[in-house]
Amino acid sequence: MLHTHEESPSVMGRVLHDVFNRQHLLLDEIADRYFAPDYRQRTNGSWSRRAEVVDHLARVREVAERADIVVEEELSQGRLYADRHVVRVHKRGGGLTVQEVYVFAHRAADGRLRELHETTMMLEGSETDRSLGQA
Numbered sequence: 001m002l003h004t005h006e007e008s009p010s011v012m013g014r015v016l017h018d019v020f021n022r023q024h025l026l027l028d029e030i031a032d033r034y035f036a037p038d039y040r041q042r043t044n045g046s047w048s049r050r051a052e053v054v055d056h057l058a059r060v061r062e063v064a065e066r067a068d069i070v071v072e073e074e075l076s077q078g079r080l081y082a083d084r085h086v087v088r089v090h091k092r093g094g095g096l097t098v099q100e101v102y103v104f105a106h107r108a109a110d111g112r113l114r115e116l117h118e119t120t121m122m123l124e125g126s127e128t129d130r131s132l133g134q135a
Contacts, residue, residue: 010071011113012083012103019057020067020089027054027061036108041116065092081105081113086123097125 015034018025031039031054039050048056067089074083082104089097100123105116122130 010074010083010085011076011081012074012085012101013069013071015113016067016069016085016087019061020064020069020087023061027057030057034112036110036112036114039112039114039116041118043118044120060089063091064089066090079107079109081107089125089129095126097129098123099125 011034015030018030018033019027031050035050035053037050039053041048041053067087069085069087071083071085075081083102085101085103087099087101089099091097100121102119103116104118106114108114
């Protein structure tokens with residue numbers, strides 16, 4: 001089933017909204033909600049385990065004041081998931097970085113993400129902002 005950002009709240013949209021815009025939530029709580037215990041992620045060719053992803057999200061939260069997330073396309077079929085989304089990160093102290101992200105994922109039986117492959121492309125921002133998309 002294909003959804004555009006106007007038709008349905010997306011999986012990645014919810015995850016990213018919680019990470020960036022609900023900073024009162026603990027990252028471990030977010031990880032438990034969305035990531036299976038054996039979660040792993042490959043970003044731009046580099047693998048990270050769940051704990052490394054959570055550590056990365058903590059570093060991103062230090063930089064980001066808030067973010068606007070637009071899921072342009074989303075496809076879900078059984079345990080397979082894919083989307084293309086754009087994240088506009090408003091940084092603390094000013095500044096903006098914009099990243100376009102392509103995601104292909106597998107879900108666990110309970111619906112949480114088990115394995116995720118993503119490619120990020122920075123559309124706007126400084127060279128140091130590239131690490132925001134790399135777990």
